[in-house]
Amino acid sequence: MPYGTLPVVVGIDLAGSPRRPTGLCLLDGTRAVTSVAFGDEEILALVKLARPAIVPIDAPLSLPSGRRSIHARTGEHLRECDRELLRRKIRFFPITLGPMRMLTARGLALKRRLVKMDYRPVECYPGAAQDVWGLPRQHRDLFGLLAGLRRLGLRGLKKTATSDELDAATAALVGRWFLDGRGTMLGGEEGILVPVIAGCGRVV
Structure with a gap:
């Protein structure tokens, strides 16, 4: 916890391609410092510097049950968290749809590297x-x-x-709410982190 007294959070709005900008937000207490990066090494360098308690990422970080590869043309297209979004009438792009495959592949690879570095990456959907x-x-x-x-x-x-x-700042704030007990994972631990408004149980 190298910055303030509250746990640091790093929110990431991941781009599908390293040629496009990825949004980053380092949230220290209530102060949000945003920037953009391109390659994975730039992203990981900020995470390593900040040493966050949680890393909410706007990108798919899991595959549908039974599916071994995002590039397979057959198999289940929706995860349980995706079905939860559908039930709540939240618009989203299925992870097996066109350009989402590239984003999913990059998200899964980044998640693996963060876990090896002993950080906690979680999927977050800023729009929700x-x-x-x-x-x-x-x-x-x-x-x-x-x-x-x-x-x-x-x-x-x-x-x-x-x-x-x-969107990275939104993801970081969702992470802060979760650490404060005001968030939940739609679809279980491999699902999507969303905020919960106290007193009404509202998720979406």
Whole structure:
């Protein structure tokens, strides 16, 4: 715990390709420092520096039951956490759909490396969290999302923060809520981390 008194969280909005920007957010207490990275080594360097208690990642980190490879053309397409999202009418892209395969492959590889480094990566879906908190998703109202995250207590977010950075900040805040006992894993331990609003049991 090298920074403040609360556990540090690193949120990652992972891009499918290292040629595209990945959003990063180092959350120390209520102060969020965002940036972008490209290659996996850049991402892992920040994690190693921050030594976070949890690493919420916006990317699929598990495969459907019985499926051995994301590249197989047959087999189950949905995980239990995906079915939970469907039941709650949350929009998402199935992990076996087109470009999602590349993101899933990268997410699984990054998860393996983080686990070997003794960190705790968990899957997070910022869009679902934003729905829980009543915030606009980044593609609809980027500045509204920025304002909403600030209202939820995040300090230090830049006015120039990109959509990738704000989704990473969302993921980091979900991780902080989870450490505070205000989060749950949809679909079990291999599922998707989402916030829970106290007093109403609201997940999505």
